Amino acid sequence: VAMPVMSLADPDDDQLVINGDLEITTKAAAPAHMEETGIDTIMSGWHFRSDETQALEMDDFDNPGMIFVDKAIDTWNAVEGSAGKSCASCHDDPSSMKGVRAVYPKWNEEAGEVRTIAAQVNDCRKTRMGAETWKYDGDDMAAMEALITLQSRGMPVNVAIDGPVQAVWEQGKDLYYTRTGQLDLSCASCHEQNYGNMIRADHLSQGQINAFPTYRLKNAKLNTVHARFKGCVRDTRAETYKPGSSEFVALELYVASRGNGLSVEGPSVRN
């Protein structure tokens, strides 16, 4: 029976408060660079999920993503690699990472490139610890990103889009609007033109990444930004880009900038 889905289809007006005291900005005025999109309010994907899924994110005891944060604390303190160091050897307590999530991806002057957090972590592992790099979108990386992200939870996303990153940002924007695959759809087809609508059982959000990494009930693990991008591109019946590729780094920078003003929210819970 075709139940009318319209009533479900709009993002709700609930307020996200985590652990009863941390207010998360889940709706904000769109940044100036989005003027041409017609979107005036940017919204976290949290607003598009069911009450039950939303509730899991309102208390860290219910948030399955927090288990991975605990694991990452152990990793943070574990000595690995030929230099005999741990993350803690150089960065002390994970709280030293406060503010980092909010401004990444970010220009790295020395390397002359835009770096994601994952790329930076692997660089530390390789060049400073003499340890093996982690799979870009693997479980170790997702967990460490969750620990680093948690330190900035509640802070406004504020990635730079001009200066040395501008060309990469433009590349990301091109990718966002490029229709791919046999279904011939772009990110914008779903997340700009149709957010709020239902695509089969899925309530389309704006595809924001302020809440990553995300614990998904569907695969019962933490999911990275690039893994999500890969899934969405695959669903257009296209050849995907690789996690960690220059294309996905550019796309991450651009999509992150569409969330400038929302709170850092991860690790979050989605279906």
Next chain:
Amino acid sequence: MKLTSVTLAAALIGSAAFAAEVGPKEVKFNDDSAIEMSLTGVAGDAANGAVIMATRSKGNCVACHQITALSAPFQGNVGPSLDGASDRWSAGELRGLVVNAKMMFEGSVMPAFYRVDGFTRPGDGYTGKAGTEPLPPILTAQEIEDVVAFLTTLKDE
């Protein structure tokens, strides 16, 4: 080659049922973005069309459209309801819409179900791996005819 033998058989027995299909690269739209001629010459099976429209790996039209006559759960609303579609469109127009809706609606997000090349980063189905053009069309010629047959039953009255 399969196609050749089918064509030969059609010539030999002269039956419309065996007429050669109109391939994805040969379809002709008229000025109204319609395709008047059947792609197969075989009448569409509306019941099968209904199944195709609700099946995820086939048309999956319900991902974007509501159709009261279909019992499929979770019908989307990215596109308009298709109830009464045949009051609004002729069979030829409906065929044109399913083959390539962009001919009627420029820039539409509705995928072309009988198009095989000209894509950006064409994939091998839903594997995320590269595909080689020409890709198999999402729906076969007869499946298109079946879907069109079902759509022509959607009247408001």
